[in-house]
Amino acid sequence: DIVMTQSPDSLAVSLGERATINCKSSQSVLFKSNNKNSLAWYQQKPGQPPKLLIFWASIRDSGVPDRFSGSGSGTDFTLTISSLQAEDVALYYCQQYYTTPATFGQGTRLDIK
């Protein structure tokens, strides 16, 4: 299985500041047939299911605010929130769907400083 490792496990950022979460895969998730990385980011708020934020490493899902952006390629990826809002407090997970079983990172808890 591909192992996904996120860093940090938790972070606290001031409102309006930038938040950055990293995700590293144990092998490349670059899908050669379309030259895209099979990497998604999800947001999970307490008592709710995860919500898809970003897929193919950098494409925002419909309705996701543009303060959320994804970047990276191969084995190293980043989720950036450009200006943290109170409603962004949540757990964030990366997931590779390059191969089955799909696997998730351990999650990063984001709080307000």
Place this chain on the structure above:
Amino acid sequence: EVQLVQSGAEVKKPGESLKISCKGSGYSFSSYWIAWVRQMPGKDLEWLGIIFPRDSETRYSPSFQGRVTFSADKSTNTAYLQWRSLKASDTAIYYCARLTVVRAPLDYWGQGTLVTVSS
């Protein structure tokens, strides 16, 4: 509007069987895969596997193969996750989620079903 609505919370004893459900609406249920994902209390997300309702093709994670069974009923737009003999370690929230193809992100999720296994 795409919706996945799961059955309610369950409390079972070790050794008992259980089948939980996930009903899709607002899209062509037979044309999309359904994934099952486990989240143990305060823990990571784990991908159990997927089922394609049109022909009931399944792909199980090796970690869960033989422990759970997926099924689907196209006539009622419902997918199922089943255990023959529950263990305390099966206590978790189980989510169903939709994906377009085998290797795809999970774009819509059910609300989750809490399964508690305790003697």
